[in-house]
Amino acid sequence: MIARDRNPYLPYPVRIEEIITETGDHSLKTFKLVFLDPADEARFAFLPGQFAEISVAGKGEIPIGIASSPTEKGYLLFTVQKMGVVTSHLHSMRPGDRLGLRGPLGNWYPWERMEGRNVVIIGGGCAFSTLRSSIVYMTDPSRRPKFKRLTAVYGARCLSLLLYSDRLDEWKGEKSGIDMHVTVDAMQESEPRTPRWQCHVGFVPAVVKEKIKDPTDAIVILCGPPAMLKFTLPVLKEAGFADGQIYLSLENRMKCGIGMCGRCNVGGKLVCKDGPVFSLAELGELPRET
Amino acid sequence: MRTRYYERDAFPPAVAELRRAYRVFVPVRRGDFHAFAEWDDSVRPDFDYRKTRVPPKGLVFPQSERLLVFSTDERDPEHDILREAPKDFPPQAVVGIRPYDAMAFRVLEVNFDTPEVRDPWWLRRREATTLIGLARADEDATMFRTENYAGPFDERGLDVIVYDLGRGYLAKALGEKGEAALAAMGGDEPAADALREVEERIARAATPELPAGRLRAQPAAPELPTGRLRAQPVVPLFEAEFWDEVAAPCLNCGVCTFLCPTCWCFDIQDEVRKQEGDRIRNWDSCMFPLYTLHASGHNPRGKKTQRVRNRFMHKLKYYLDKYDRGVMCVGCGRCVEACPVNIDIREVAARMNGFGEQVERHDR
Numbered sequence: 001m002i003a004r005d006r007n008p009y010l011p012y013p014v015r016i017e018e019i020i021t022e023t024g025d026h027s028l029k030t031f032k033l034v035f036l037d038p039a040d041e042a043r044f045a046f047l048p049g050q051f052a053e054i055s056v057a058g059k060g061e062i063p064i065g066i067a068s069s070p071t072e073k074g075y076l077l078f079t080v081q082k083m084g085v086v087t088s089h090l091h092s093m094r095p096g097d098r099l100g101l102r103g104p105l106g107n108w109y110p111w112e113r114m115e116g117r118n119v120v121i122i123g124g125g126c127a128f129s130t131l132r133s134s135i136v137y138m139t140d141p142s143r144r145p146k147f148k149r150l151t152a153v154y155g156a157r158c159l160s161l162l163l164y165s166d167r168l169d170e171w172k173g174e175k176s177g178i179d180m181h182v183t184v185d186a187m188q189e190s191e192p193r194t195p196r197w198q199c200h201v202g203f204v205p206a207v208v209k210e211k212i213k214d215p216t217d218a219i220v221i222l223c224g225p226p227a228m229l230k231f232t233l234p235v236l237k238e239a240g241f242a243d244g245q246i247y248l249s250l251e252n253r254m255k256c257g258i259g260m261c262g263r264c265n266v267g268g269k270l271v272c273k274d275g276p277v278f279s280l281a282e283l284g285e286l287p288r289e290t
Numbered sequence: 291m292r293t294r295y296y297e298r299d300a301f302p303p304a305v306a307e308l309r310r311a312y313r314v315f316v317p318v319r320r321g322d323f324h325a326f327a328e329w330d331d332s333v334r335p336d337f338d339y340r341k342t343r344v345p346p347k348g349l350v351f352p353q354s355e356r357l358l359v360f361s362t363d364e365r366d367p368e369h370d371i372l373r374e375a376p377k378d379f380p381p382q383a384v385v386g387i388r389p390y391d392a393m394a395f396r397v398l399e400v401n402f403d404t405p406e407v408r409d410p411w412w413l414r415r416r417e418a419t420t421l422i423g424l425a426r427a428d429e430d431a432t433m434f435r436t437e438n439y440a441g442p443f444d445e446r447g448l449d450v451i452v453y454d455l456g457r458g459y460l461a462k463a464l465g466e467k468g469e470a471a472l473a474a475m476g477g478d479e480p481a482a483d484a485l486r487e488v489e490e491r492i493a494r495a496a497t498p499e500l501p502a503g504r505l506r507a508q509p510a511a512p513e514l515p516t517g518r519l520r521a522q523p524v525v526p527l528f529e530a531e532f533w534d535e536v537a538a539p540c541l542n543c544g545v546c547t548f549l550c551p552t553c554w555c556f557d558i559q560d561e562v563r564k565q566e567g568d569r570i571r572n573w574d575s576c577m578f579p580l581y582t583l584h585a586s587g588h589n590p591r592g593k594k595t596q597r598v599r600n601r602f603m604h605k606l607k608y609y610l611d612k613y614d615r616g617v618m619c620v621g622c623g624r625c626v627e628a629c630p631v632n633i634d635i636r637e638v639a640a641r642m643n644g645f646g647e648q649v650e651r652h653d654r
Contacts, residue, residue: 001406008407009357009558009569013371036371057360057370058562084585098370252590253582255558258407261574262555263581265600266590267524268608273406287528289590289600 011100024160055100124224392447432623437616
């Protein structure tokens with residue numbers, strides 16, 4: 001959260017340290033950002049699930065989920081899809097260029113509730129970023145004992161669109177501390193890379209149905225495109241997960257990110273300030289307008 | 291508590307005294323309408339006005355405001371680093387503001403001054419502002435009362451209330467800011483029980499014994515029907531069938547939001563001239579599709595009905611539920627007056643308020 005006495009519109013200056021092109025179609029890049037003033041890093045204390053407004057001077061701001069974990073020190077990661085004015089410009093920038101960063105903003109996945117429980121992580125497409133943050137956070141040796149069984153299902157349309165390939169190799173390893181299931185909608189004939197590990201072929205809901213069967217003492221956090229949510233939620237409910245056990249991360253158009261400009265509301269809740277993370281039980285009490 | 295009396299002709303000169311210590315904003319005639327303008331030698335205040343077309347909201351929350359500045363010149367060591375636009379916040383007095391417009395600032399403040407974050411520009415400008423209100427029973431037919439507007443003598447949002455008595459004005463300070471402003475205005479000590487007499491007459495205004503006039507509206511503006519809204523469950527109200535009918539004539543012109551003293555939505559845009567950039571905040575409107583359009587093309591409120599519904603639900607339900615300080619409306623009637631297709635918040639409030647009842651009546 002931003003300190004109350006700080007001007008919440010004033011970004012911290014940051015430098016692009018590294019740019020990683022994540023996907024074969026170049027539509028997704030991960031930006032590794034470093035604070036110009038190292039003291040700002042402590043002011044930016046966050047938990048996985050939160051987001052920040054990335055500021056490109058002269059172009060504007062965009063709300064992007066934080067992809068790195070608080071356990072990764074010295075830098076922040078943001079995975080950005082090339083889509084509008086600001087993101088397109090961002091994709092043309094180079095290491096060394098300066099950006100602004102406002103945050104951390106919004107709430108986070110329910111870490112207090114997740115401690116001591118089984119955690120299921122379900123993600124699809126480019127929405128996997130805050131879930132990457134969560135998995136790195138939970139599998140960090142200092143924090144892994146706080147959680148029981150960790151299971152993840154992550155899907156993309158094809159192999160070349162999977163994010164974080166270096167981390168996937170690690171999470172698929174035997175000592176990763178997480179049971180990781182990766183799936184692609186279809187296997188292309190000319191995949192640029194062949195994973196060393198087994199990859200499912202099929203949609204996320206089908207893999208969830210096969211692998212996520214035990215709702216006992218479990219919390220599910222999920223983030224993905226609307227179609228994935230639409231077909232995955234019934235599968236979870238059928239498996240016996242209650243609405244209060246399922247947490248989703250929403251997105252909406254935002255400007256201020258601090259609950260003032262008004263546009264990101266769903267009913268009386270603001271996605272930027274009351275969210276982006278809501279339990280399915282909370283969403284059930286809100287008007288359907290996403 | 292300081293009170294002062296001014297003969298009718300002595301009031302404008304007393305207000306002019308404020309210009310020594312404040313930027314003074316007063317109602318002035320602009321064509322067919324009135325507007326608040328800074329009192330310099332080119333304007334003439336008109337304290338007999340009834341309502342400005344655009345509310346004085348912008349004196350604290352400007353329609354367009356530079357927030358941050360930056361340079362994009364890479365030779366500048368500070369290039370691409372945003373910093374606060376230098377500005378000062380001199381004391382300003384809004385003289386002749388009506389009680390509904392003053393109450394609007396109280397409605398707005400919960401959005402800009404929150405337990406978690408505070409908008410620095412709103413706070414500093416609001417702190418620098420003294421509201422000197424004009425109290426006269428001249429509500430027009432578009433006006434109404436809400437929890438946030440108890441009528442033309444509602445002093446809750448004011449620092450000074452000035453009663454228009456016809457032959458003169460009686461001013462009463464309400465708090466420290468008001469004391470300071472009245473001290474600066476000078477004026478005469480009123481007769482010993484002048485204030486008590488005025489307040490008693492206002493209290494009696496509901497009874498027929500007082501003739502209609504500056505202290506008694508005839509007829510008094512009605513209450514906005516919102517009494518049952520608090521208990522209405524939000525989802526059925528949201529899904530009510532009447533929204534399509536309410537929204538059908540709407541042209542998406544946005545005038546209801548532009549003229550509303552309690553609307554606070556804004557947009558933030560960057561502008562660069564040569565290599566000097568500004569980050570600017572502009573009023574925005576929930577009536578426009580672009581307001582919620584995602585970069586992906588998805589729009590959660592792409593349809594007109596969704597936007598009209600959100601506006602009324604925000605004003606009359608979400609705000610009420612969230613802050614527990616009444617509805618987000620001060621009854622000024624500007625939206626009623628200006629809407630080109632006669633969408634009337636009083637009718638919409640009645641439909642929302644009566645929503646459950648209607649169902650019951652049909653059942654019988």
